[in-house]
Amino acid sequence: NAGVMQNPRHLVRRRGQEARLRCSPMKGHSHVYWYRQLPEEGLKFMVYLQKENIIDESGMPKERFSAEFPKEGPSILRIQQVVRGDSAAYFCASSPNGLDNEQFFGPGTRLTVL
């Protein structure tokens, strides 16, 4: 059973470009969470999705960031018009159901904005 997969592992973008980060949850998991880790900091919750639904987006910046988890395919975290402050590691986690179940983390995507 493959773990949570994220790609790309490293992404370099210039200011103003778009970044698309993909997350494939573990098999059988229908709940996906995105977290951001800024340099030298802990992880901060961004958004919680279940198939085709956003459950909690309280940690998402109000502009330029969006997330989706379609019926088929991976979850996508999209950052439009990236700025240097978006440089961070973005981690995805999945769980078989929500609430307080264990979340399994992917290896992360390290975004660098030049």
Next chain:
Amino acid sequence: GEDVEQSLFLSVREGDSSVINCTYTDSSSTYLYWYKQEPGAGLQLLTYIFSNMDMKQDQRLTVLLNKKDKHLSLRIADTQTGDSAIYFCAETLGGKLIFGQGTTLQVKP
């Protein structure tokens, strides 16, 4: 409010015990977790404790929970150089994890 606090750095000698401390704020958290992050890697779940427990032991790891003081600790017995990493405690809140800022554990040979 949502706030999890940890000390930032701990240095121990190989073979000693390490104790990493954490305080949290949400008394309704059902589970409390300890994660390990090695350089450039993702998070690995080390252990967790249910909120109605005081202690949980898993091989070299011992978790102590003082619910009254909202204090959580992780003890690593016989610390090895391979234990060098950043350790995060986390509480759950409505399904999402609230992390501390991480404790860097340095193990000296």
